[in-house]
Amino acid sequence: MSVDGPRTSVFTFQSAVHSHHVLRSLEELREKELLCDVTVEVERRSFRAHSSVLASCSGYFYTRLTNHSQANLTVRLPDEVTVEGFEPLLQFAYTAKLHFTKENILEIHRCAQFLGFQNLDKACFEFLVPKLSDGGGASKKVTSKSKNQASHDESQAICSPNGPNPETDEDCVPQDASAAMQAASVTSSAESPKDCPPISNDKEMQLDLSPLYTRSTSYHMDDGQDQFCLQNCGPQLPSSSLAAAEVCPFLSISSTSDNEKLHSSAADCGGDILAMEDEFQKELAVDMHCEPPTDKDLNIASITKGHFDQCEGPVMPSTDCTQLCPLNSAQSSGVLDGISGTPDLSNIGTEDNRVFDSNEQTFSELTPKDCCTERSMEEREVAEHLAKGFWPDLSSTLNEQLPLDSIDQPSAGNGSDFHWLKHLDLGAAPDDCPFLRDLSSNNTQTSGRDTLSKEDTGDSPCMSPINSRENSECESDGDCTQCSNSEQVQEVDLPFPVEQISSMTRRAFLQMLKREELTPEQLEFVQDVRRRSKNRMAAQRCRKRKLDCIYRLEGEIKKLRSVKEKLLQDHNQLKLSIEDVRQSLSGLCQSLCMDASPQSEQVQAMARYVSSDCPTSVLLTPMASPSLAGPDQDTHGNSSLDTFLADTYPEGDTVALRLPAAFLQDSVQSTVTDPAP
DNA sequence: CCCACGTGTCATTCC
């Protein structure tokens, strides 16, 4: 980009799937032993792998492999590393998924520490080892530290040669082997007794650190679906700036017994998110390249990617949920993209896909007993950790800002977590989006009166303040309906938030009317507001349906056009074939005419017919035209076609002519009527 | 000024 030239806008497209794809491809290559340049020997077993992958994941391998330039290096691991511990780690290196059982978790932990495996310790072992081993001396020391502190340390982490630093940035050089050894030595003293009480059957659990490990901007599922959520509210989130649960609704729907706790965090950062929206939109709208990153860039990056504040440009949502959930801001879109990927959450939290196995499942349907009744406490905790582990700071914020009313209302909890969704355009078709469904009704029930001023988006809580004319016009148009509405609200002085009116169920609405003993003016106003609001949303749905219908019909038209195209092509093809046949037949007849006596009127007639446009034809062979081979011909002494054919093509020759049927009739007639020359 | 488009509202119909 020229400095002197006119300022040009630089946009950044960041693939949400690229990193995951690369990792998956590497795994495939490893499975096929393609491009593998290193053999790792563990306990007499050999594992083929890519040195770059190993080096990038493990400080031990980094040191061992970067110091050698020879191809096809063989690395023999010391006895401290076992196959039991190494194999899952190797798998993790290529898949970001760690498969473990309570039996092998300690071994994996030990090997991971020895090898200086990054991205696992804090996110995984600190919690899992003590949980699964019931001893966990090693981790106790660390976990005794407050989560906030730990998080702070992580966020302050710098490249240090002194030890494994799982959360270090990519620019950092992995710790050296001595550090790995040091880590291993620490671990050895920390090994937990294996006689821990059984917590469950040998269920294998899976920790998926894809978003963390690959540092992609997007968590990518195996089925190709993108998820934004995990990095939006991933473990890297600084606790001070953002409460993860606010961005990630899944925390709020945790199917654990801590469900209520999680709600508390929802209130923490809504303001942050919403306040940043404008900036974010501006950022995405145009302009601003990313070099060097501004504070704002970093700020945004911290929202979207956690505190790894590498400037990679504004993160564009990579998936398209907008059809289902039309949004008004790119950020919302991104967030919602994350929501769209919910099915994968089930992978994270538990093997039991019941937690969230369908987009169709609404949050309100999720209750702790839905999914956790058959688990031991430890299992549940582990599952929770796997789900919450991506947001380690969350727990520290729990119970701190939980509004009492949100606890008191069991159903309200679901809604209270989603007031950030108010910035989405729900109007288009709330029913189309499983995540928005049912939100409107719950949402405003929990929003207190104090939220009225801030979140007054008109009488419909589902209306986007961006799209809502009622809101957007208020600033410029004093006569707008919203303003008069607001004035009316002030006039009638309702004892409850006006946005509740439309979101309530009818029963609740009537009960409220009963309870509040409104004046006739208030009553009229409230009913009017409710009616208009409902109708507004209905109109929006109706229009959305119309549009959908139009799109569908357009698609069908396209399809039919292509079918028509194909039929036309076939038609032309057939036409050409017919022409070919006609020409060949014509040539054949001409040759017949040459050979036959010029008196043969049948042949001439045949030639006439061949050259004419007669679509009908019959098969005629010298031996198979009994109608022509009657005694009449012989009686008249005429050279009938049959005789002609028989003469022209002696026995043995196979001649099959496709001649016009009319020709045959004509030929017979002429044979009968015409006098012999 | 005109026009297309988006949106809110009203009236009506349907379920």
Place this chain on the structure above:
DNA sequence: CCGGAATGACACGTG
């Protein structure tokens, strides 16, 4: 019969 949803028609603001 009532309420809610759906929808056509209209009005209005905006670019």
